[in-house]
Amino acid sequence: xxxxxxxxxxxxxxxxxxxxxxxxxxxxxxxxxxxxxxxxxxxxxxxxxxxxxxxxxxxxxxxxxxxxxxxxxxxxxxxxxxxxxxxxxxxxxxxxxxxxxxxxxxxxxxxxxxxxxxxxxxxxxxxxxxxxxxxxxxxxxxxxxxxxxxxxxxx
Numbered sequence: 556x557x558x559x560x561x562x563x564x565x566x567x568x569x570x571x572x573x574x575x576x577x578x579x580x581x582x583x584x585x586x587x588x589x590x591x592x593x594x595x596x597x598x599x600x601x602x603x604x605x606x607x608x609x610x611x612x613x614x615x616x617x618x619x620x621x622x623x624x625x626x627x628x629x630x631x632x633x634x635x636x637x638x639x640x641x642x643x644x645x646x647x648x649x650x651x652x653x654x655x656x657x658x659x660x661x662x663x664x665x666x667x668x669x670x671x672x673x674x675x676x677x678x679x680x681x682x683x684x685x686x687x688x689x690x691x692x693x694x695x696x697x698x699x700x701x702x703x704x705x706x707x708x709x710x
Contacts, residue, residue, distance in 0.1 A: 582652045586645050593644075593687070596629050597637045606632075612685035613671060615678035623684070624671030630685040640687040647694035654701075666693030 600608040612627045614620030631637040651659040670689035678684050701710040 581656065582649060585652060585656065586649060589648065590641065590645065593629060593631070593637060593641065597631050597634065600630065601634070609683060609685055612683040613674050613678060614683055615675055615680050620675050620683075624675060625667060627671060627674070627685050628667060628687040628690045631687075632685060636686055640691060643691045644687050644694075647691060647698065650698060651694060662694070662697055663690065666690055666697070669693075 596608065600606055609630055609632065611623055612620075612630055613623035631640060648659065648663075651662060667690065670693050674684050674689060698710075
């Protein structure tokens, strides 16, 4: 039987498609992981701890509130709060991850620290601040800044 050998261009194209597929799979796994962690923690908080985990949020200008800086984005004030944060968090995360997953990690860490510390400094006193809204608005600001400064349609 006669087998025709494909030109190198087709092989290269197939490799690019496979690479894009692997990258999309990695992004989807990352997004699923984020969702799993957020929803599992809220389930534990609601069912087992009776909203007791919320005390680990950011308490402005109190030393115990510093622990909340890395923890607050993972805690939510109920199912509706979590639902309201999940969709924009996943959409903005996906948009940044499609540029570069390492970039997403660095941006996330900076937003977590700067936004959390800002909340600790300027948040309403004698209250606890929880939720991923700070991360979401940080992502939005980052994406808008990219579009403004890069001036490319892809941004």
